[in-house]
Amino acid sequence: MTKGPNKGQLELGIQRAPEKDRNHHLGGRSFYFFDFDDNIAFLSTPxxxxxxxxxxxxxxxxxxxxxxxxxxxxxxxxxxxxxxxxxxxxxxxxxRDRHIDEVQKLEGKKQIFVEDLAEALGFPDFQWKGPSWQCFYHATFNRRPISVITARGHHPETLREGIQLFVNKQFLPHEPNYLSLFPVNHKPTRHILGDVNLTMSAAELKQKAIRASVEKALEIYGPSAHHRFGMSDDDPKNIQLIAEEMTRLKTDYPEMSFFLIATHDGNFVKHEITKQGAESKVGEGSLANQLKLFDVDRHKS
Structure with a gap:
């Protein structure tokens, strides 16, 4: 990648007012779940x-x-x-996180995720922004509850520290309103998700993390037929299993709405989940479609 002028996103925030959640007056909230790599941002981590x-x-x-x-x-x-x-x-x-002793911390040594993200933010925006970046910005700007569900195995606080760089570098106006942070290959996180024998795949663990995030949303914000949940991921295998888990969630909570956003190969393709699976393709590609992630009543089946 070639480094060049780096311009943040705060100028967009200056020109726009926060938007109320479309179903807030009905007791509903919109919850945004994101994979990180090649979805929110492209990093060079090999x-x-x-x-x-x-x-x-x-x-x-x-x-x-x-x-x-x-x-x-x-x-x-x-x-x-x-x-x-x-x-x-x-x-x-x-x-994964590496051991950093107290002397190294005093010298400013950071975890690999934080270092790689800091390096990426030194390049022009178009080189590191993933296909769901604008959706992530929109959700953060409007303080929607956000979950980050990634196959990485860092400590959740490492993810938080890295994402804080978006704020420090003025790409985000403030820290996201976190609902949950699930780096599903972090061993203590795997235990939380029920994988005590460490045998589940990343895709299976993401299924568990999605369900745990939905249950936490209901615990914090209460049940509502007007809640909406969307998950974006770039890995085709993950997308298939996410669709399966969201189909089960739709069966368990039929009045709530669930959406799957497939971002592999840099695309942004949205589907609404029905009891039969991810059958309703509801848009793709444009920034306008990202910002209307849950605005698909016309397409319900």
Whole structure:
């Protein structure tokens, strides 16, 4: 990436007034759930594949990894490579927290997520903003309850520290109104989600995190037939299992509305979830559609 002038988002906030939640007068709220990587923002954090024989390392970006994951060790250019699961030396080591002692903290050393996000924000906006950035900004600006549900394995406070950089660098006007933070490969978080044996996949853990976030929303804001929930993710496998979990949630809470936003390959395609699944395609692509994430009554089926 080529560095250049960096311009924040606060000038947009100056020109717009906060919007009341469309169903607030009916007791309903709109809840926004976001994956982070390649969805809110593009970071350069690499995943590491290992040659089966030599152990030689191959760095792969998160977007490419999501596409080629089924091929690793199976066919094509990734036939001779494998995934290794050790948190300190393996494939996902850059997506986990590292030990930083007190001296290093005093010297300003940060977790990898914070460092990589700080580096990304030094580039022009269009190079790091993901397909759901405008939706994330809109939800934050209007203080909608937000959950970040990511396959990363950092401590939740590491996510919060990184996202605070958006505020410090004036890309966001204030910290998000967090409903929950679920880095689902963080081991204590996995335990919270019921994966005590550490056997669930990231996609399965995201299902658990979505349900936990919905239940927390009902606990904090109370039940309402006018609540709306939307989740955006870029990974096709995650999207499939998110649709399955939201279909179950729709069956459990038929009066509430659930939406799935698929952002793989940089797209922004929205679906409303019915009891039969993600059947209602309700828009794609434009900023206007992002800002009208839940404004789809005309398309209900």
């Amino acid at each position: 995943l590491i594949l290992f040659h089966k024989t030599t152990g030689q390392e191959l760095r792969v970006g998160s977007g490419e990894y999501a596409k080629v994951h089924p091929l690793i060790g199976q066919s094509g250019p990734y036939l001779d490579y494998e995934i290794r699961l050790d948190d300190e030396t393996g494939t996902y080591r850059n997506f």
